[in-house]
Amino acid sequence: MATISLRHIQKIYPNVQVEERRKKKGEDPKKKKNNLKITEEGVVAVDDFNLEIADREFVVFVGPSGCGKSTTLRMVAGLEDITRGDLYIDGVRMNDIEPRDRDIAMVFQNYALYPHMTVRQNLEFPLELRKVPKDQMKKQVDEAAEILGITEYLDRKPKALSGGQRQRVAIGRAIVREPKVLLMDEPLSNLDAKLRNQMRAEIIKLRQRIDSTFIYVTHDQTEAMTLGDRIVIMKDGEVQQIGTPQEVFNKPVNIFVAGFIGMPQMNFYDGKLLKEGDRYVIDVLGARIVPSEDKQARLRERNIAPMDITVGARPEHITLKETEGAMMEGTVDVSEMMGSSIHIHLNAGGNDSIIIVPTLDLGDRDLSIGSKVRFTFAPNVVHMFDRETGKNLEYI
Amino acid sequence: MDKKEISVKNALIHGDALTKLSAIVMGAGMIGHKQIVKGLMVLACEVAFVFYMIGTGLHSLSMLPSLGTQAQEKVWNEAKQIYEYTVGDNSQQILLAGVVTCFVIAAIVLLWILQLRHSYNLQKTLEKKGHVPTFKEDIFNLFDKNLHITLMTLPCLGILIFNIVPLVYMISMAFTSYSKEGEHLILFDWNGLTQFQRVLNLQGNIGRQFFQVLRWTIIWAIFATFLNYILGMILAMIINRKDTKWKAFWRFCFVLSIAVPQFVMLMIMNIMLQPSGAINVLLKNLGWISTSLPFWTDATWAKITIIIINLWIGIPYTMLQVTGILQNIPAELYEAAKMDGAGPVKIFFKITLPYMLFVTTPYLISSFVGNINNFNVIYLLSGGGPTYVGDTAGQTDLLVTWLYKLTVDQQYYNLGAVIGIMTFIILTIITLVTYRNSSSYKNEEAFM
Amino acid sequence: MEDTKRNKLSPRKRLTNFLVHLLLAVLAVIWVLPIFWIILTSFRAEPGAYTNTFLPQGYTLANYIKLFTDRNVLNFPKMFKNTLIIAICCCFFSTFFVLSVAYSLSRMRFKFRKPYMNIAMILGLFPGFMAMIAQYFILKAMGLTEGSAIRIGLIIVYSACTGLGFQIAKGFFDTIPRSIDEAAVMDGATQWQVFTRITMPLAKPIVIYTVMTSFIAPWVDFIFAKVICRANADQFTVAIGLWNMLQKEYIYQWYTCFAAGAVIISIPIAILFIYMQRFYVEGMSGAVKG
Missing domain, CATH: 1.10.3720.10 (MetI-like)
Incomplete structure (x- = not known):
C-alpha cells in the first residue's frame, strides 16, 4: 500500500565532478556528450520531474541511455541525493530518510546477488537485518521462493545458477520483505531475448500476487508497453510524456515520443500543413492528404496556422490501397517476408521508410529491389508535428 | 542547505550569540545547540591545549628560533667541593618539541574552524528543522554514512605521528648544523641553505660524491627495473607457452626463491662472493683462476655483480605479477598478428610489450621508485663499497644507503637530511611526469 | 597428452620445445641451487663459513639443536x-x-x-x-x-x-x-x-x-x-x-x-x-x- 509523489524533482551533478570524470576518460571536458542542460551549478541530469503514482500502480520509466531514468529511480531509492524538489511516499517526505527506512526494495540490472551466500541466505539477508524472528523468516523466504519457483535452488550459491534463475533470486530478495515499493532497474537487459520474454510474463504474474507499487526502468519500449500501467518517457533529463501505453502510442505529444514508441519506428516526411477554407490539408511528397474529422477539429480548436510540418505515419498505418490524389511513390530497397506480413523498406523522396503490409493484401505486386510502389497514409492516424519545435499539433 | 553558506566568516557574522561564543569557548555552540556531549569533548580539547601551551608548548615554541644556547658546562660547586654538570640545552629535543608544538597548534586551529562551522550549521538546522542529530545518532552515523571517519582516524593518526611529523622533523634538520662535523651533536643552530650548497657544489668533496652517487643510483634503478621487467616477462611467457609442460613445477621452482627472506639470501651471496668465499674457492679448485675475482673490491665488478644478483631476486617477483596480466591479453590479438605473418619476436615487441606497458605503467613506476630506495640489496651485498679513502660514499652506494651511513653511522644528520630531500625531489619529478600521463591513473574510477 | 601424440609435431617445433625446456631446467637449477645449498649447509657438521668443498663432509642436526638451546x-x-x-x-x-x-x-x-x-x-x-x-x-x-x-x-x-x-x-x-x-x-x-x-x-x-x-x-x-x-x-x-x-x-x-x-x-x-x-x-x- 503506497502512493508515491515526485514533485519538481531535480538532480544536478556539479560541473567539477563531471569535468573531472570526462578528463579521466580522456575526453574533451568541454565537449558535450549529450544534450543535458548545463547551468551554473552543474549538469542537470533530471529536471523538474513531476509524477503522482497511485497505490499498486506499475509505472515504467523509459528512454534512451543517459536520459535520467535510472537517476530518478535511484533518487526514489535513496541511493542518490535529491538536489531539489520533494519525494513523498504515503505522504511522508523522504528526501532525508535513509534508504533502509523507506521500505523500498530494488532489483538491479546485474542481479547484485551476494556471491558468498547461498540463495536462502541471500533471501534471508534483508529480513535478518530487520531482525525478523527465525521461524517467520523461514516462512517468508519459503513463500517468496515458492512464488518465483526457486525453491529447489535455495541451497545453491548464485554462481551455480543461470542468468534467469539469478534474476528470480534477485526479485525474490526484493519481494521477500514485502516492501511498499519495488524498484526495478533494467532487470531484464542482461538476459537473452527468449528468457526476457518469459521473465516479462512472470513479472506480470508477480504483480497480481504482491501488493507493492512498482517503478520499472528500461530502455526497451516493448517492455515498457507490455508491463506499464503508465509510461514515463524521458529524454535529456526531461519528462516528455506520461500516459498509458495506448495514450503514448496513439497520441504522442512530440516527435521524440512518436519515434521512440512503436516498433518498427514511425516514418517521418517533410511536408506542409495548408488550410483550404475551413479544412486543413497536408501536402507531403506531392500527395494531398486530408486528415480525418476529429483531427480537423483538434487543429481548429488550437487555431493552428499553416506551416512547415513533419508528417509522421506508423509503418502499419500505411496502405497500398489506391486513393485518388493521395498516392505517394517510393523505390523498394529491401522487402522482408515476416510470414503474416511483409516489411517493405522504401526510399520515398529521400526518406527511408518502412511499410508493413499484410501478406494477403499484396496480391502479385512486384517487390524486387528498385521497383516502384505507390502508397498512402490512413487519414485518421497520420501525425502532424511542428517542424521547429517537434510538438504534435493536435496536443499542444 | 548550501554548503557554501556554512563558512567561518558567515558563522562569525550571522551566527547567534552561542555560535559566536564558540570562537572563544570552543564547543559552546554545540552545547547550546543540543549537542552537549560533543561540545564538551571539543571544550576538553581546548582546555587540554591551553594547559599544554602553558606547560610546555610556549616554552618549546620560544626556544625554536635559537634551538638552545646553553651548552652543558662543568661548574665548580663550592659547597660540595666537586665539579657538577649543568643541564645544557639539547637542540635535538628542542627541535622535536618545537615541531610537535607546531603540529598541535595546527590541529587546534583546524578543530577551531571545524567546530565553528559545525556550530553554525547546527544553529541553521535547528532554525529550519528543529532537530539536530543526537549523540546517539552521531555514534550510529559513525558506523553508517560516516564510517570512513571511524575507519580512517587511527590509520591517519599513525601516519601523522610516525611519518609526517618525523619527516618534517628530518627536513628541518637539513637547515641546521646538526652533525658530528664541528661537534654539533648536542647544541646546534639553524644555518640556512649551507648544506644544500655543499651538496650541489660540484667542486667540493661532498658535491662530487653526491653526483657520483646520483649517477649510479639512476643507472642502477634503470637496470634493476627494466632488466627485471623484461626478463621476468619473458620467463613468464616461456612458462605460459602452450607447449611448455609442467608449468606449475617451473613456477614453483622460481617462487621458492621468494620464500627465502631476501636479507638472508643477500647475506649469503655476500659471503659466497668474498675473495675467500665459496665461489672463488670453487673456481680456484677447478683451476680456472689463480687470483680471486674482485667481486666486491673493484667498483665495476661490484656494480655488475649487484645487478646480476638483483636479477636473481627480482625475476621471480616479476614473473608472478606479470603472469595474470599476460593471460588477460586478448587471444585475438595474437591470432591476428600470426595471420599477418608476425614472428614471435615481432609479436613480443608489437603486441605483448605495448600491452603490458599500457597496463603496468604504475607498477613500473612504483618499482622504479622502490629500486631508487632499494636499501637492502646494496647495503647487504656490497655495503656500498668499495669506498675510497676520505669519502663517506662508496662506489656502489645509492642515495639511500649513503643517507643511512651519513645519519646512523657517521651522524652527519644535516647532510643526511639534505640527501633525503634531494632523493625525494628527484623521485617526485620522475613520478609526476610519468604517473600523471599513465592510463591507469586516468582510469582510476573506470569501474564505477 | 594425447593430443600432442596424435598431431605429430614438426621437427623444428620439437627442437624449440626441447630448447625451451632445457633453458627452463638450467634456469631452475640456478634459482634452486642456492636454496638447496643453504639447506645442506644447515645440516653440515663442520663449522665455518668458508669450506673447501661444495658439499658437506658430514651431516648433523646439531645446528638446529644449538640454535634452540644455546641461550648464552x-x-x-x-x-x-x-x-x-x-x-x-x-x-x-x-x-x-x-x-x-x-x-x-x-x-x-x-x-x-x-x-x-x-x-x-x-x-x-x-x-x-x-x-x-x-x-x-x-x-x-x-x-x-x-x-x-x-x-x-x-x-x-x-x-x-x-x-x-x-x-x-x-x-x-x-x-x-x-x-x-x-x-x-x-x-x-x-x-x-x-x-x-x-x-x-x-x-x-x-x-x-x-x-x-x-x-x-x-x-x-x-x-x-x-x-x-x-x-x-x-x-x-x-x-x-x-x-x-x-x-x-x-x-x-x-x-x-x-x-x-x-x-x-x-x-x-x-x-x-x-x-x-x-x-x-x-x-x-x-x-x-x-
Missing part, C-alpha cells in the same frame, strides 16, 4: 619469541589499518579522499630511512626505546604507517561491483554491515594476503629493528640475530646455525607464499568478482 651467546629462542609477539600484534593492527583505509577510499566518497591518496603518493616517495631516525627520537621521547617497551616501539613502527599501503587492497575492492553494496544498503544494511558482512567475505583473498604480508614483515626486516633495538640484546628480533651470526666475531661458530635459522623462518614463509601466490597474481591483474 645469541639467544635465538628469545628472539624467536620476541618476533612472534611483534608479528602477531603487527598483523592485527596492519590488517585493520590497510583494509579500513582501502575500503574507505574505494567505497566511500568524502572530501578528504583525493587529498589522502595524493598525500600517500607523496609520502611514498620519501626514502623510508628519513623518517626512521626521527621515529627513533619520537619513540625515545615517548620512552619506548628501553627495556621491554622496545617491543611496543617496534610494533608501532611496523604498523603505524601501513595505512599508506592500501593500493593493492583498494584495487581489489574496486573490482567488487558497487551494485552489490547498493543492494545491501537497500536491504537495510548500514555501511558497517556492508563492510563486515558483504565486502570482507567477498575480499577474502585480499584479506588473507594482507594478513600474511603484515605477519611476515617483522621477520624479514632488520634495519628498523637494529636502529630501534640498538644494543638491547634482550629485545632482538630474529632478523637481527641472523644478521649478527654473520658478523666477524660469530661467523665461524654460527654460520651453519645461521643456515639452520634461515631454513626455520623460510619454511612458514614459503608455505604462506605458495598459498598466496594466486592472490598475488589476482591482486595484480584485478580479477572481477561478482
Whole structure:
C-alpha cells in the first residue's frame, strides 16, 4: 500500500565532478556528450520531474541511455541525493530518510546477488537485518521462493545458477520483505531475448500476487508497453510524456515520443500543413492528404496556422490501397517476408521508410529491389508535428 | 542547505550569540545547540591545549628560533667541593618539541574552524528543522554514512605521528648544523641553505660524491627495473607457452626463491662472493683462476655483480605479477598478428610489450621508485663499497644507503637530511611526469 | 597428452620445445641451487663459513639443536619469541589499518579522499630511512626505546604507517561491483554491515594476503629493528640475530646455525607464499568478482 509523489524533482551533478570524470576518460571536458542542460551549478541530469503514482500502480520509466531514468529511480531509492524538489511516499517526505527506512526494495540490472551466500541466505539477508524472528523468516523466504519457483535452488550459491534463475533470486530478495515499493532497474537487459520474454510474463504474474507499487526502468519500449500501467518517457533529463501505453502510442505529444514508441519506428516526411477554407490539408511528397474529422477539429480548436510540418505515419498505418490524389511513390530497397506480413523498406523522396503490409493484401505486386510502389497514409492516424519545435499539433 | 553558506566568516557574522561564543569557548555552540556531549569533548580539547601551551608548548615554541644556547658546562660547586654538570640545552629535543608544538597548534586551529562551522550549521538546522542529530545518532552515523571517519582516524593518526611529523622533523634538520662535523651533536643552530650548497657544489668533496652517487643510483634503478621487467616477462611467457609442460613445477621452482627472506639470501651471496668465499674457492679448485675475482673490491665488478644478483631476486617477483596480466591479453590479438605473418619476436615487441606497458605503467613506476630506495640489496651485498679513502660514499652506494651511513653511522644528520630531500625531489619529478600521463591513473574510477 | 601424440609435431617445433625446456631446467637449477645449498649447509657438521668443498663432509642436526638451546651467546629462542609477539600484534593492527583505509577510499566518497591518496603518493616517495631516525627520537621521547617497551616501539613502527599501503587492497575492492553494496544498503544494511558482512567475505583473498604480508614483515626486516633495538640484546628480533651470526666475531661458530635459522623462518614463509601466490597474481591483474 503506497502512493508515491515526485514533485519538481531535480538532480544536478556539479560541473567539477563531471569535468573531472570526462578528463579521466580522456575526453574533451568541454565537449558535450549529450544534450543535458548545463547551468551554473552543474549538469542537470533530471529536471523538474513531476509524477503522482497511485497505490499498486506499475509505472515504467523509459528512454534512451543517459536520459535520467535510472537517476530518478535511484533518487526514489535513496541511493542518490535529491538536489531539489520533494519525494513523498504515503505522504511522508523522504528526501532525508535513509534508504533502509523507506521500505523500498530494488532489483538491479546485474542481479547484485551476494556471491558468498547461498540463495536462502541471500533471501534471508534483508529480513535478518530487520531482525525478523527465525521461524517467520523461514516462512517468508519459503513463500517468496515458492512464488518465483526457486525453491529447489535455495541451497545453491548464485554462481551455480543461470542468468534467469539469478534474476528470480534477485526479485525474490526484493519481494521477500514485502516492501511498499519495488524498484526495478533494467532487470531484464542482461538476459537473452527468449528468457526476457518469459521473465516479462512472470513479472506480470508477480504483480497480481504482491501488493507493492512498482517503478520499472528500461530502455526497451516493448517492455515498457507490455508491463506499464503508465509510461514515463524521458529524454535529456526531461519528462516528455506520461500516459498509458495506448495514450503514448496513439497520441504522442512530440516527435521524440512518436519515434521512440512503436516498433518498427514511425516514418517521418517533410511536408506542409495548408488550410483550404475551413479544412486543413497536408501536402507531403506531392500527395494531398486530408486528415480525418476529429483531427480537423483538434487543429481548429488550437487555431493552428499553416506551416512547415513533419508528417509522421506508423509503418502499419500505411496502405497500398489506391486513393485518388493521395498516392505517394517510393523505390523498394529491401522487402522482408515476416510470414503474416511483409516489411517493405522504401526510399520515398529521400526518406527511408518502412511499410508493413499484410501478406494477403499484396496480391502479385512486384517487390524486387528498385521497383516502384505507390502508397498512402490512413487519414485518421497520420501525425502532424511542428517542424521547429517537434510538438504534435493536435496536443499542444 | 548550501554548503557554501556554512563558512567561518558567515558563522562569525550571522551566527547567534552561542555560535559566536564558540570562537572563544570552543564547543559552546554545540552545547547550546543540543549537542552537549560533543561540545564538551571539543571544550576538553581546548582546555587540554591551553594547559599544554602553558606547560610546555610556549616554552618549546620560544626556544625554536635559537634551538638552545646553553651548552652543558662543568661548574665548580663550592659547597660540595666537586665539579657538577649543568643541564645544557639539547637542540635535538628542542627541535622535536618545537615541531610537535607546531603540529598541535595546527590541529587546534583546524578543530577551531571545524567546530565553528559545525556550530553554525547546527544553529541553521535547528532554525529550519528543529532537530539536530543526537549523540546517539552521531555514534550510529559513525558506523553508517560516516564510517570512513571511524575507519580512517587511527590509520591517519599513525601516519601523522610516525611519518609526517618525523619527516618534517628530518627536513628541518637539513637547515641546521646538526652533525658530528664541528661537534654539533648536542647544541646546534639553524644555518640556512649551507648544506644544500655543499651538496650541489660540484667542486667540493661532498658535491662530487653526491653526483657520483646520483649517477649510479639512476643507472642502477634503470637496470634493476627494466632488466627485471623484461626478463621476468619473458620467463613468464616461456612458462605460459602452450607447449611448455609442467608449468606449475617451473613456477614453483622460481617462487621458492621468494620464500627465502631476501636479507638472508643477500647475506649469503655476500659471503659466497668474498675473495675467500665459496665461489672463488670453487673456481680456484677447478683451476680456472689463480687470483680471486674482485667481486666486491673493484667498483665495476661490484656494480655488475649487484645487478646480476638483483636479477636473481627480482625475476621471480616479476614473473608472478606479470603472469595474470599476460593471460588477460586478448587471444585475438595474437591470432591476428600470426595471420599477418608476425614472428614471435615481432609479436613480443608489437603486441605483448605495448600491452603490458599500457597496463603496468604504475607498477613500473612504483618499482622504479622502490629500486631508487632499494636499501637492502646494496647495503647487504656490497655495503656500498668499495669506498675510497676520505669519502663517506662508496662506489656502489645509492642515495639511500649513503643517507643511512651519513645519519646512523657517521651522524652527519644535516647532510643526511639534505640527501633525503634531494632523493625525494628527484623521485617526485620522475613520478609526476610519468604517473600523471599513465592510463591507469586516468582510469582510476573506470569501474564505477 | 594425447593430443600432442596424435598431431605429430614438426621437427623444428620439437627442437624449440626441447630448447625451451632445457633453458627452463638450467634456469631452475640456478634459482634452486642456492636454496638447496643453504639447506645442506644447515645440516653440515663442520663449522665455518668458508669450506673447501661444495658439499658437506658430514651431516648433523646439531645446528638446529644449538640454535634452540644455546641461550648464552645469541639467544635465538628469545628472539624467536620476541618476533612472534611483534608479528602477531603487527598483523592485527596492519590488517585493520590497510583494509579500513582501502575500503574507505574505494567505497566511500568524502572530501578528504583525493587529498589522502595524493598525500600517500607523496609520502611514498620519501626514502623510508628519513623518517626512521626521527621515529627513533619520537619513540625515545615517548620512552619506548628501553627495556621491554622496545617491543611496543617496534610494533608501532611496523604498523603505524601501513595505512599508506592500501593500493593493492583498494584495487581489489574496486573490482567488487558497487551494485552489490547498493543492494545491501537497500536491504537495510548500514555501511558497517556492508563492510563486515558483504565486502570482507567477498575480499577474502585480499584479506588473507594482507594478513600474511603484515605477519611476515617483522621477520624479514632488520634495519628498523637494529636502529630501534640498538644494543638491547634482550629485545632482538630474529632478523637481527641472523644478521649478527654473520658478523666477524660469530661467523665461524654460527654460520651453519645461521643456515639452520634461515631454513626455520623460510619454511612458514614459503608455505604462506605458495598459498598466496594466486592472490598475488589476482591482486595484480584485478580479477572481477561478482
